[in-house]
Amino acid sequence: MTARNEIREKIAIATKMLLAERMIGPFGHCSARVPDTDLFAILGHKDDHVKDASEIGSDDVVLINEEGIVVEGDLDVPGERHIHLEIYKKRPDVQAVVHAHPFGCVAFSIVGRSPKPIWHLCTVFAEGIPIFDSSIQIDTPELGQKVSEVLGAHKAVLLKGHGVAVVGESIEDATVSAVSLERSAQLEITASSLGDVREIPTSELTEDLVSLGLTKDEFVSAQWDYWSFRIQERHKG
Numbered sequence: 001m002t003a004r005n006e007i008r009e010k011i012a013i014a015t016k017m018l019l020a021e022r023m024i025g026p027f028g029h030c031s032a033r034v035p036d037t038d039l040f041a042i043l044g045h046k047d048d049h050v051k052d053a054s055e056i057g058s059d060d061v062v063l064i065n066e067e068g069i070v071v072e073g074d075l076d077v078p079g080e081r082h083i084h085l086e087i088y089k090k091r092p093d094v095q096a097v098v099h100a101h102p103f104g105c106v107a108f109s110i111v112g113r114s115p116k117p118i119w120h121l122c123t124v125f126a127e128g129i130p131i132f133d134s135s136i137q138i139d140t141p142e143l144g145q146k147v148s149e150v151l152g153a154h155k156a157v158l159l160k161g162h163g164v165a166v167v168g169e170s171i172e173d174a175t176v177s178a179v180s181l182e183r184s185a186q187l188e189i190t191a192s193s194l195g196d197v198r199e200i201p202t203s204e205l206t207e208d209l210v211s212l213g214l215t216k217d218e219f220v221s222a223q224w225d226y227w228s229f230r231i232q233e234r235h236k237g
């Protein structure tokens with residue numbers, strides 16, 4: 001499998017994961033850099049045909065250039081591609097971006113505060129998650145730049161009353177991090193109904209806690225494999 005086909009396949013799997021977690025619906029998308037090119041892979045769509053999740057495959061992923069123009073594939077691309085493109089321009093370390101609209105994270109953004117490090121599987125966000133303080137649709141390069149500036153060097157940015165953008169060193173990293181962040185947000189909302197929310201203290205935020213004794217790649221792979229298995233099971237028969 002060529003590198004770009006492998007990326008297409010992974011974006012299709014990531015999309016199914018995010019759909020299964022109800023983090024995206026008709027809107028929301030994952031993208032990735034195409035190695036050794038100036039191109040980016042992102043989920044495309046046809047406005048007159050909404051696919052069932054089980055039908056989504058690598059053919060639904062198109063390649064776009066730095067201006068967001070489709071250079072490979074015969075589908076429309078999201079207006080919000082500028083979230084992705086402007087993050088890639090500002091962050092050479094970022095290989096993949098997930099933009100989703102998950103309820104838990106959006107709930108936090110509405111009240112103007114970010115999820116705290118409260119769950120041991122989701123401490124990669126312990127350095128904080130900034131909030132983009134506008135609910136406008138990010139459909140121009142200028143707005144994408146503003147989101148990218150608020151993101152800065154962080155791993156995620158909340159978009160007020162809208163959603164979240166999560167970045168990663170790979171499609172797998174961005175996707176499982178996004179899923180974990182939303183789960184942590186929902187866990188915090190649940191816990192706060194029971195009593196005071198107690199953060200994991202900085203002194204306990206060690207590499208070991210973040211990765212549970214696995215290397216970072218192993219930690220990400222274990223979660224990606226689990227979610228991939230869940231997707232396969234869900235779409236059987």
Ligand SMILES: [Zn+2]
Pocket residue numbers: 027028080099100101162163
């Ligand atoms: Zn959006």
